[in-house]
Amino acid sequence: MSASAPVLQRPPSGARAALLRQLADGWHAYRQHVMGMVGLALVVLLLVVALFAPWIAPFDPNVQDLQQRLLPPSALYWFGTDHLGRDVFSRVVFGARTTVEIVLLVTIIVAPVGLVIGTTAGYAGGLVDEVLMRITDIFLAFPGLVLALGFAAALGPGLTNATIAIALTAWPPIARLARAETLSLRKADFIAAVRLQGATPSRIVLRHILPLCIPSVIVRVTLNMAGVILTAAGLGFLGLGAQPPLSEWGAMVSSGRQFMIDSPWVVAAPGLAIAAITLAFNLAGDALRDVLDPRGDR
Amino acid sequence: MAQPLVAVRELRVGFRTKAGIVDAVRGVGFDLGREKLGIVGESGSGKSTVGRALMRLLPRSAAVRAERLAVCGTDVLTASDRTMRDIRGGRIGLIMQDPKYSLNPVVTVGEQIAEVFRLHRPEYAGKRAAREATLSILEQVKIRDPERVASLYPHQVSGGMGQRVMIASVLAGGPDVLIADEPTSALDVTVRLEVLALLDELVASRGLGLIFISHDLNLVRKFCDRVLIMYAGRVVEALAARDLGNATHPYTRGLLASMPHIHEPRDPLPTLVRDPAWREPA
Amino acid sequence: MSAASRPSQAPADEAGAEDHSERLAVLGRVAGRILSIVLTLLGLLLLTFTMGRLLPADPVLAITGAEVNKATYDRVYQELGLDRPVWEQFLTYLGKVLRGDLGVSATTGHSVLTDLAHVFPATLELAMVAVVTGVLIGVPLGIVAAVNRGKPIDHVARIIGLAGHSVPIFWLGLMALLLFYAKLHWVDASGRLSVFYEGMMEPVTGLLLLDTAMARDWDMFRDVVSHIALPGLLLGYYSVAYISRMTRSFVLEQLNQEYVVAARAKGLSTFQIVWRHVFKNIRVQLLTIVALTLGGLLDGAVLIETVFGWPGLGQYLTRGLTMNDMNVVMGAVLLTGTLFVTINLITDRLYKVLDARTR
16 A cells, blocks of 8 residues: 555665664654654753753852842742742752753663663573562552652652662663563574574673663653653652752742742742653653554554 | 446545555446446455445545445435434445454444344334344344354354354345455355355345455356456456456456466466556556 | 364363363462462562661651660660561561551551551542542543544643643642632632531541531531542542543554444444443453552652641651651551552452453
8 A cells, every 4th residue: 555664665784874774764753743842842951951050040049038038020030039039940940950860860770770670580581580570560569659758768868869769669660671672582583693602691681682672761761751750859849859958849849838829939930840841751752652653542 | 227226436535644645546436236246456456445435434534536426326425424324234234354353342242233223223123122133133144043142252153153243233234235345255265155155145135236345356256247357446347247258458367367277277377467557547 | 163173082081181280270370379469468568678677767766755865775676676687677577567566656656557547548538539530531531532533622632631641749739729729719728627527527437528428417528528629639630641541542442443343334323332332342441540540549649648738648658757757657658559469459350350251
C-alpha cells in the first residue's frame, strides 16, 4: 500500500552512521509533534534559566528585607516578595537550579544502577535473576512517595539525601526494562559469537549488552522525570527536601502557606513553576513515545 | 432485472496517510443482481476496500467519491447514519475472513447472533423470540447442537464452526446482499468446501446477491457466475466465469498462465510480469 | 478443536502419569506463589526495619527525653535491644510484628497498631471518594475521547489528563482552599468534622459518610460532606487523569479489532458497540487500573492530608517523620506496603480468574 520506508532505501555504511541516521529520522519525526516541541522548548528554557540564574535573577534570592515583606507583584518585584522580603521571582529562578540538580543527580544514579541490575539479572538468569527481581519487586511494593519519604527521613533532611531517596524509589522500573531488553538480546547470534570467542560473562554484559540497552533506558528515565520532579516537590513541601534558605519550589509553597490568603503570589508562582516543568516533561515524554512507537495511540 | 441490488459507478477511494493521499480504488463500476459476483485481485488491489465502501465501513481517513454508490436503491454516500445502520446488517451483510477475530471473544456465540435479530427483525425483538430464532438459524447453517453451541464463547468453537456462526449472524438480519471477504482463506482446507457449499446453498435458497471477494481465481471461477478482475484499484476485466478462458487482458491471462495444472506440468511455472501500463485505463 | 488432534488412544497408565505430573506442576506453582508472597512480605519488613535503624534520631532519647542520666539511658538502650546484633534485632522485630506488636508511639503514647486502626478509616474514606470520582468521570471520559479520537472532546480529555499528571496536588489543594474556602466559603477547611460534632458519633465503620448516613443524622452528614468534598474530589481528579487516559487507550485498541468492524457491519451504533462489545473486553483491564490507582492514591493522600489537616494515615506518617517517631514511621510504612502488595495480589488473582472464564 505505502511506499517503502526511507530507512530501507539508504543502506547504512556503519553502525555509527546508522545510529546517526536513526537519530536524524527520529528528530525529524519528533519535530512534527507540536506539543512535543512545546515541551522540549520548556525543558530547554529550564536548563537555560538554571545555568544563567545569577544573571537572570534581579535580586539575591536569599537576601532578606523585612521592610519589603509580602509586597504584591510590581515592576520591581515581578512575582512580589515573600514573608522575609525576598524577591519571589529570583527565588523561582534559583529554584530552577535546584530542580535541574535533582533531575541530573537522579538520572546519574538511576540509569547505571538500573542498567547493571537489570542486565545482570537478565543475562545470569536462574537464582541471581530470581533474587534481584525479588528485591526489585519489594521496592515496587511501595507507593513512590511513601518510600521516598521513609528514606529521606532515614537519611536526614537535605537536598542530596532527598535526591538519593528518590533515586532509591526510581530504579526498579529501569531495572525491569533493562532485564527485558537483555532477555531478548541474550539469544542473539552476535552474543553467541562473542561467547564462542571466550568472552567472560561480565565482559559480555558490560561491553556488548549494556550499551545496547542504554537508548531505551535513557528514554524511560526521561518519561519518568515528570514523576521524579513531582516527588521531589512533594518532599520539599513536607520539609524533607532542600533546607532553607535554599530555593526549592516545593519548600517555597510550604513556607508561603500561612500567608496564602492575603498574599497568594508567594504560593502561586513556585507552584506554577512546578506545574510548567512537569507538564513540559510530560509533553516531551508523550511525543517521544509517539515517535518511538508510532502504532500506539496519540 | 428492474433495479440492481447494488449499483456502483466510478467509485474512487483515497486514504490520507502521512505520505499524502494513496488511491486505493480508482474508478470502479459494476451492478449486482441476484447472482454470485466474484472480485479477484492480489492484495492491495482494492477489492476489500470496494466491499467496505459499499457499507460505509471505511475509516475516517478514507475519502470516498462516486458517481453512484447504491445498495437496494439507497444512496450510501448521502444516507444518514440512522439509515446506514438499518442498511448494514438489514439489507447488506458482511462475512469476514477469520472468525477468530471477527467474533467478539467475550460474548457468547448465541448472543452475537441474537443481537442482530433484535436489531433488525422487530418480530424477534423479544428475548425468547430472539433466542428461538437464533437456535433455528444455527440449525440452518448446519450446526448440530445449537443449544450447546449458542452458549459457547468463540474460542471454544473450531474455525469452520466459527465461520458458520458468522454466516448465521449475518443472515439473521435478513439481508438481500452478502459480501463475503475471503470467507474461507483462514479455514483448514478440509472445511473450506463445506463452508462454500453451505454459502452456495443459502444464497440460492434465499435468492441473495453475493459479492465474493477472493485472491483465488480458480475458486472464484468455479463458485461464481461473473468475475471482476481488479488490479491497482481498477477493474481491468469483467466477464462471465465460464468465459475466463477467453480473457483478453494480459493481467488476467498472466494470472491464468501462472496457475499450475496437474495434467500439464510446466517447469518453471511462469511468473507474472507486471506492466505499468495496466495501472492506467485502457 | 483442530482437525489434527493427538492420537486419542493413549495408554491409560500414561495418561494417568501425565495427570499426576500436571497436578504436581500446579502444586509447585501454588507453592512458588506462596513462597514469593512470603518473601515479598519479608523483604517489606526488612526494608522498614532498615529504614527505622537508619533514622538519625536516637530512639532512646525519643522515649526518655533529652535530659537523661547515663544509667537510665543504658537501661532503655538495653530494653530496646539495641545492644544486640542487628540480625537479632531484626528477628525480634519480626517476631513482634507477627504478634501484631508494632511498638508504642513516642508522641501519642498509644500503641502504633491502635493509632493505625484509628487513622486508617479516614484515609480509606478519602480514597473511596477519590476512586468513585475517578471511575465515574474517568471511564466515560476515556471512552468518549477514544470514540471521538482527534476531535475537540479528545483534546479536552487529553488536557485534563495532562494537567492531572503535571500539577502538584498539594499546590492544587492550596489553590482550591483559597478559592472555595477563603473566598467563596463553600466548604470547610480542615479535618473530617467541625469541632461542634467532634466525638458525637460512635464510630461503627469509621467511615463518617457511612456512619452518619446509617444514623440518619443528615446535619452531621452534610458537615462530613462539606469537609471531604474538596480533598476527596481533588484526589479523585488525579485518578480521573490516569483512569481516563488508560481507558482511552484500551478502547482505542479494541476499536481497531476486527470484531468491531463486524459489529458495525451488523448495524450496531457506536454506543451499542462500545457498551455491549468493547466494554466487556476491557472491564478486566479497567479493574486492574482501578486497583493500581488505589495504590497510587496513597501517595497523593499523604500530601492532600497535610494540606487539609485530614487525620489519616498520611498525616500520621508525616508527623512521625518530623517527630522522629521511629515506631510510627515503621508502622505506617509497613501498613502502606502491605496494603499495596495485597491490592496487587488480589487484582492479579481476580484478573486471572475473570480472564480465564472467557479466554
